[in-house]
Amino acid sequence: MTTSIRFAGFELDPADRQLRRGGAPVDLNGRYFDALALLVGEAGRLVTKDRFMDEVWRGVPVTDEALTQCIRTLRRQLGDDAAAPRFIETVPKHGYRFIAPVDGRAPVSAAHSEQSDFVRLGLSGTAGGGVAGMLGGLFYGSAATPAGGGAISGLLVLLALTSVLALVGGAGVAFGIALAGKDREPRWYWPVLGGAAGGLLIGAIVRLLGLDGLALLFGRSPGDMTGASEGAILGAAVGLGFVIAGRQEKLRIGAPLAALCGALAGVLIPMLGGRLLGGSLDLFAAHFPETRLGIAQVGALFGEPGFGYVTELATGALEGALFAGCVVCGMLLARRSAASR
Numbered sequence: 001m002t003t004s005i006r007f008a009g010f011e012l013d014p015a016d017r018q019l020r021r022g023g024a025p026v027d028l029n030g031r032y033f034d035a036l037a038l039l040v041g042e043a044g045r046l047v048t049k050d051r052f053m054d055e056v057w058r059g060v061p062v063t064d065e066a067l068t069q070c071i072r073t074l075r076r077q078l079g080d081d082a083a084a085p086r087f088i089e090t091v092p093k094h095g096y097r098f099i100a101p102v103d104g105r106a107p108v109s110a111a112h113s114e115q116s117d118f119v120r121l122g123l124s125g126t127a128g129g130g131v132a133g134m135l136g137g138l139f140y141g142s143a144a145t146p147a148g149g150g151a152i153s154g155l156l157v158l159l160a161l162t163s164v165l166a167l168v169g170g171a172g173v174a175f176g177i178a179l180a181g182k183d184r185e186p187r188w189y190w191p192v193l194g195g196a197a198g199g200l201l202i203g204a205i206v207r208l209l210g211l212d213g214l215a216l217l218f219g220r221s222p223g224d225m226t227g228a229s230e231g232a233i234l235g236a237a238v239g240l241g242f243v244i245a246g247r248q249e250k251l252r253i254g255a256p257l258a259a260l261c262g263a264l265a266g267v268l269i270p271m272l273g274g275r276l277l278g279g280s281l282d283l284f285a286a287h288f289p290e291t292r293l294g295i296a297q298v299g300a301l302f303g304e305p306g307f308g309y310v311t312e313l314a315t316g317a318l319e320g321a322l323f324a325g326c327v328v329c330g331m332l333l334a335r336r337s338a339a340s341r
Contacts, residue, residue: 005040007102008087010078012040019077026077031056035070039088039098048095071096083246084191092250092336120334122175128330129170130163132322136277137162139318143298162277165206170327172202173235177242177331192239199235204228225280230269234276237265238324245328251336255329262324266316270309278315282307 005012011020014037019026028036034056039047052067053059071088074080080087089097137159176198180190207227241261245254269276275283281295296306302314 005102007040007043007100012037028074028077032070032073035067036074039074039096040102043098043100043102046091046095046097052095081188083188083243117335118175118178121178121331122171124330124334125174125177125327126167126171126330128326128328129174129323130167131330132170132326133163133166134159135322135326136166136319140278140281140295140298143294143301165277166323168206169199169202169231169234169323170330172198172231173238174198174327174331176201176235177239180239188243191242192236195239195242196232196236199231199233199238200228201231203231206231224275225283226275226277229272230274230276233269233272233274234262234265234320234323237261237320238327241324241328242331245332246335251329251332254332255325258328259321259325262320262322263317264320265324266318266320267313269320270312270316275312276316276319278307278319279312282312 005014009021010026011023012018013020017030017033019028019033019036035052038051038055049064049067052070053062056070057066071090075082075085075088078087082088082090085099087098087100089099091097138155140162141155141158173195176194176196177191178194180194180197204227207225238258238261241258244261245251245258248254248257266276270279278295278298285295298315299306299308299311302311304311
């Protein structure tokens, strides 16, 4: 006798061909019920597209869109989200996997436990932030360091500074996004809120330590540098980019969309009176001219004599795009790599 299968408040009854939630039937047609039964029966294992065609459609010729629509409907009925899956995980170009615990047991693949997913996403996003910091450091270092014997050392200092700041920022935002989707009903706004919270916290800490450190070393601080509000806006943009990019089948489409979210945030921040790294470096150079940091030279790239408003908008867009694009790419690559195992 076939027994019911329970998972996360749902009950799948193969004998009665019903899916119930809290005892109430969930509306599913026969084909979609078969697809869900196949997924749940193989919990933790990859179910290929060919298996769906053979065991659900039973040889009836249909397009891939029919399977896509089936999975979309199942996710809607389960309250799932493709960008932050709790039940059905997409394995790009191969098929799908049911990842929720079944009858109180963990899925077959321990690699897909919530804890390991949380750590994997956070670390990968942190690494992506580090890459963004290195690229940003090369840009500012090549444009802002003085020519002559100090050029190489100045470039290395800026490269190290931007890499460390972006690593810390990437860690706060990525772990915030990962934590926001953990043990919760997946909704698109959770990654946005998680990214904003992580960015706000890290921005506040970095600003506090930075200003105190400069005051200790130089006896004065430059004032209004990058802080909590800038971190929250950029973090929210990364979270939104993660949601949008996660819904794309191809990373080469999702990554530019994530970068666009970051670029828009990078433009919005100076428009609201805030500063990102370029603006903060310009403020630092103005208060500490003895450092010979020629950040004003960046303005020449945008037709300005110094680090003016247009330059701040342009560099803000560049910084935001780099940070969001790299953090989101790191997180999505980690998730897809785990899904393909």
